[in-house]
Amino acid sequence: MSNRSITLLQRVDNATEQLNSKFTDIVNSAKVSSKDKSALAMETYLVEESTSAMVRSLEDLLFVTRSLKEAWILGQIRPVVNKPEDGGEGQLADELLDKIEDTSDGVDKETA
Known part of the structure; x- marks a missing residue:
């Protein structure tokens, strides 16, 4: 998996945790x-600060989706073509899940 993918996944993880x-x-x-x-007054301040942090996290998630859309439009992300002779959609889904799991394992090891 590329460094860009790992970085985007880390940003998504950090934003959702936040x-x-x-x-x-x-x-x-x-x-x-x-x-x-x-x-x-303290609780009001805490709510305002938390809300601001949530907005920043959501903006970060929007950045990730915009980056993915941009990469897709510019052809930097190659679509995975599912060939019927390769076993159909089930195999494609399994391959994608394996890639996601491999990436998440790598991110977990780096953050630990």
Whole structure:
């Protein structure tokens, strides 16, 4: 797998982790309990900061999709042609899943 693919997959992983983390922070801060004004102000700031981080993560995901579209349009991504004599669509799907798993294993090892 190319370095560009690995980089894009890492960006997707980082952005989705950030989205999950910040959404969890927002949900946790929304718990109902009696709070004073300073605690409410802190929670309001936390929600605003988390929302901004989520927007940045979504923008990063949009960048990845734009990059993939651009590469596809410019012919930098070669389509996988499924030939009937090669075993049909099942084999193509298996090959694609194997490539994705190999890539995710490599990303996990690099981030560990």
